[in-house]
Amino acid sequence: SQKIEQNSEALNIQEGKTATLTCNYTNYSPAYLQWYRQDPGRGPVFLLLIRENEKEKRKERLKVTFDTTLKQSLFHITASQPADSATYLCAAKTGFQKLVFGTGTRLLVSP
C-alpha cells in the first residue's frame, strides 16, 4: 500500500542552525508532496507544496526538495528559531481526492 515515512524521533537543534527533515514514500509516485506544520493541540497548517517536476521550492526560510529517484523529500528550515519548534508532517495524494500523511517529525529548537 502507499506509504509515507518520516523519522519518528524528535530532532533537536540549536537556534540559528538549519533543520533538515526527511520524508520517504514507497509503492507509488505522487504528483506532488505537501508539508504541514502542527503545533501541540492544534490542527495542521499547510506550508509548502512541491510538484514532481520541481527539484526545489523556497518560501522565506523554508526550502523543500523532491528527489523522485530516491523517492524522498527534504524539508529545510534555515536560521531556525525557537518559534519553529513544532511537528512537521509530509503528505501525498493517494487515490481519489485523499491525502496520506506521515506520522510527523517533532522539531525542537533550543535558544
Add this chain to the structure above:
Amino acid sequence: DVKVTQSSRYLVKRTGEKVFLECVQDMDHENMFWYRQDPGLGLRLIYFSYDVKMKEKGDIPEGYSVSREKKERFSLILESASTNQTSMYLCASSDRGLGWVVDTQYFGPGTRLTVL
C-alpha cells in the same frame, strides 16, 4: 482568511453515549474529511465526503458514521462511544483537486474527546 471550525475544543462523554462532532467550513470546498490523531499513529482518515450527501469510508470507519446535508457542514457521529475512541478528532476541507488544482487540506482546531 480561510476557516474551518469545530463545535467543541474539549468534550467528555460516557461509554455508550451517542456523540456528535460538527465541522463547518467557509471556503465553499467540495471535499470534507474527518481524521483521528493518536500518538505514534499519525492522522488516520475516518470518513470523507466529496459532495453533499456523498461519503466514502476511510481507513478506520468502524464505530463511526457521518452526515453531510449542506456543503459547508460535515458531522461525525459516534453511535455508541467507547473508551478506545478517546482521541483528538480533526476536521479538514479541500478543493476538488482536479487537473492543476491542488487539494491542500485546511484543518480545524481539533476536538479532544475523552470517553470515560
